[in-house]
Amino acid sequence: MCGFAGEGAPAGADDLINQFQWAMGRSSPEVSVVKIYTSGSFLDPDEMPVQARDEILRRLQALGISRLVIESRPEYITAQSVEACLSHLPTEFAIGLESSNDLIREKAIRKGFSLQDFVAASEQVHRQGGRIKAYILLKPPLLTEGQAMRDAIATGLAAHTHADVLSLNLCNVQRNTVVERMWQRGEFRPPWLWSALEVLKSVPGPIVCDPVGAGTRRGPHNCGACDESIASAIRDHALSQDVGPLKSLDCSCKAAWRELMELEEGAFGAVLL
Template sequence: MTKKRRERPDLTRPVAVWRSRDLLDGEAAGSLTVILRTRGCRWRRCAICGYPSEGAPASAEDLTVQFRAATRDLSSEDRVVKIYTSGSFLDPEEVPESVRGRIIDALAAAGVEKLVFESRPEYITRELVEASAAEIRTEVAIGLESSSDIVREHSIGKGFTFADYKEAAEAVRRGGGSVKTYLLLKPPFLSEASAIADALRSARDATASSDVISLNLTNIQRGTPLERMWLVGDYRPPWLWSAVEVLKGVSSVPIISDPVAAGTRRGPRNCGRCDEAVAKAIREHALTQDPGVFEDLDCSCKAAWKKVLELEDLAFGSPLESDSRRL
């Protein structure tokens, strides 16, 4: 049988573009998210990340064309623009300095109030953030995932320490930017209860270095070591109830969450009956920071979730389901 040839990606089009609402100065604001197709992350060793498969040898000209296509319909409603890649916006091999400069200049000229981008710590310097912040309000997102060096290294494989993260966050602030810290709910090898405890502890540890925390709920991305664990039944994505527990437990810094793939087999979920309502409340909390949105949520599966918290560690760390099926 002839093996199907993989189609070459269109380097003139971004991976994705969409509009949503984001938290800006305590209120909901229109935002535009752009994912550029770049060479991808140079690290490429995280157990949970399927983004390396999106990488392609895009040139500086390709990236400029992608950005222009993505922002062709930019309007005054787009007060926040998030420019993401499959790796680090500040990595010069992924996004050349000339392209970065064009993007920042164009967004500032368009009157965009805030630019958000992601970077690993090793590429963050005060000078780079200062150059951006001098043109436009700048937020740098850093994927800490967990404040535990053991969890970050052995469960995820991030390749940097908590001290590296704190040093990078300090450089962002010295450069006049703000820091968004990504935390991961339920890295591999953590039970449901230990995952909640890790997220809460990590939020406390990261508060001093963060202007906002983004709680990312683990989903199963294709071609990853985590997918192999999931396929043989050694991993279950987090319960949405666990996310609610963490969000209610953090009040020292704004904390947001967007439960990607909620209610699907590969995403965070409860029993299926309440997934949509709980995910909606989580997204509402991200815009209001009001824990009251969770008060009226209830479902019979909540008792099963609580039992999982009690018993999962006794089952040799295997992910218990609410019944014998893999939901």
């Protein structure tokens, strides 16, 4: 489902430092939190040479940034790499756990690490005083709507004790991916926003969600009429963490969503879960 593999370009240490400097030059002088989303692993020395990593960390510290957020797969989270970040500034390490179910993560997402790998990385970061963000993927391919929703809820319940914040990512259809081919053949539908709301209401916070591409055919969507208001409520919830306003959302398509889940359950209920 991830199209980033087809979008990267080779970049050396100097290129990466220049990109960082260019982006910082465009930011507000009052900026206090910096997120470096490499769409990969900031702590992987093949993606981010150690020389570039350390220079960027040094510059962030010199700017007086109060918190850094980076992404990494768990195998690059070591005592040394965590210390490299924390010795410069408070850091949140974001890990794409996606699912707490090893079968789904391995067979449907092909992520290549276990729940235990995530837990061990989280414990390492917490021992050294850093923060953990865990990404949860709503609706990888091969799951029905109901299975995907229940898996995201189970993942949130399993991950929240190991993470300082959860981030719910709603699967969208990216170019040149297996999911795009499945979607073109009618074998994949992005998640309903109703399912996302159930996850946000069921998982102890803090949990945030940015419904990227909501309301489009390739993004998470409901019926078209209610997408904008629900996406807006999801964005408000990310800031307020108040589930109250999410409970009052309604639309005639909610019944269709429920019915679809029941029909799929009957047809495919026992495939993976």
